[in-house]
Amino acid sequence: MSRAYFCALFSVAIFLATPTLAQEVGADPPAVPGKGSTADHTKFEILKQDFASGPEVTRACLKCHTEASDQVMHTLHWNWDYTHPATGQSLGKKNVINAFCGNTASNETRCTSCHTGYGWTDTRVSAPADPTRVDCLVCHADTALYSKLDNQAGNPPLSPVPEGAKTITGALATPVDLSKAAMSVGVPQRENCGQCHFNGGGGDNVKHGDLSSALIAATRDVDVHMASDGLNFTCETCHLSSEHKVAGSRYAVNAHDLGGTGLPGMRRDVASCESCHSDSPHGASLIGMKLNDHTDRVACQTCHIPEFARGGVATKTVWDWSTAGKLKDGKPYHEAAFTQSDGKALHTYLSTKGNFEWGENVVPHYAWFDGQVEYTLSDEVIDPEQVVEVNRLSGSPDDGTSRIWPFKRMVGRQAYDTENLTLVYNQVYGPETDTAFWTNFDWSKSIEAGMRYAGKPYSGSYGFVDTYMYWPITHMVAPGEDALKCDACHARDGRLTALAGVYMPGAKLTLGGKLGMALFALVALGVAVHGGLRLVTGRGGDHD
């Protein structure tokens, strides 16, 4: 083989090989399909059909996810019924009376618009035991493609949508394409949870105070975990779920997580700060040690959520139902005297609901809390001379487990039975009955209808009683630098001065301080008298 021939052959080989090499080095590797899932729901034939209702979609989901509905039907999201393991009380939305619209019974198609199902029209009985009645889409579909009407017992707006109909977030309803919605499913995003949990009580942040639409695109100062330019947590990052059961409860709060952090794969059932941060989260320094000393008496939230209703969305702080029903020229009217920081005017009076007050950046109410909450249910006798606690916080400084927790303390004035001395159920939403308050503005009819519907005794005479309702504050954790400084509590007018049962240096002058100051004053006086006498006698005590 001649040398020239060999060189030519070699050059050709190089030439042929070069493009392949270049392609392998320069091009992006092929994308991983599925966006974090093994299934692309747009490829499922079963979802490419003209669904006529929500349950039809669920039927399609259940073809593959065979146990999903059954799992959901075992959860509080479905049952709205919870028997407290310690107190034995029957709680859950189905049973309790709250300081907002009161009760679900007799108001169903509006209240149950936020149920994770379709068509629960009577909360006196369990939600319909039909697997296709579970609403998969409200938690799993893209919220831009799916929503629920605010008064149709959980059904979505389908064409033709009635004029002026609204969704559960208060937005104007547009017809949903169920097929597109079904193909958009994935793990729940904050918008999914937020549709109901941000809008509880009838509007954005009305109920909780620490759960609002400000968390959808949160900035770091609003929520250090959910900040879209930071950790970007979704709700489920903390509220882990297993078999559709989501961690975290407001009825039996894990208020003092002594388990702390777990190994990978452990503890899928907690949503406490300690489950990630442990109970000694501050650094190994002198100040860190002192701060860690606090964690047995003070919940993380107390310092790390200095104020709630941050991020520009106000929360309702006072709701006085006793003024509801006033009409102008026979017609309901409203006032909107509160201006939110974004300029939006919020209702301060509605003929349908009475007077409200609102707050942004609200300083919490603090109380000892062991996680137990007891409700004033409809059969409990109240003392109308006192402020009635719609839910009572259990806990004390010396039980060894309670810690100081922050709460939103909702101030209410709501109806009660003046003879039986019980809180009452009322029918506010009819919509077109002759008893519902929002259409008739007549309390006696509304209460009578609510109590009869719920099968509760009612004397026929009602009044209004002042109430408090407590909402544990645990969201909107601020960045470390915004946490409360020591002086917020360790001061004469500190945040916790009203709270007994803990020794807080600096909060007040205690016996030792008083005795010490008296001793010091006596000694100073003695010295002054002695020195004065020396001056008077002219001796001064100086000699040489």
Added chain:
Amino acid sequence: MTERLVKVYSRFNRLWHWSQVASIAILLFTGARIMGLHSVLPFGLAVMVHTVVALALLVLWAFVVFWLMTTGAWRQFIPSLDGFVEVARYYAWGVFRGQEHPYHKRLGRRLNPLQAFAYFALKMVLLPAIWITGLAYLLHGLWSHLDSGDQWLWLVANLHILAGFAVAAFVVIHVYLLTIGHGFRAHVRPMLTGFDRVDLTPEQEAYLETEEPGRLHPELRAKG
């Protein structure tokens, strides 16, 4: 007996005294902040400064105890009734009459009986009270599980504060007494230079002159 200027406060003794002055001043100031008597500095900073300075003072005291024990200087602080009444009568009566202080410093005994008693009480009762309660207070995190309701913490903290005021009262009396007798400056000077007027026996003087001449100041020789 000859009165000579003798070095009675060694370098370590003076270092001990003046760093204790600085520490106690800082501790009283930050302690008052922590209990809420003023707000010149933030609470957290006051706690940190108070803690660090207190720990440093404890280290110093550990050295002091070692020094006192090994050098025999602890004997200075053993209280004695000998001359106690005379000294007490002087402060209660004689000082207003322009009398001389009845006590003269001796080589092994620079404290008068009242002083010895006061320092003994300070060292055996007040200072232990303050550092024992202080450490218990600081380490509350280690025993708070035994103290639901904080009753013991309340007691510890209140005792600590009370002891703190007692120290402050001691400081007031201590400084005031410096103004009596030879005057404030004359009383402070020995703690700066180390030299103080001491009555020496001829034997002591002869011993110091031959064995430890550096402890004898040239001044006051003539007076002898």
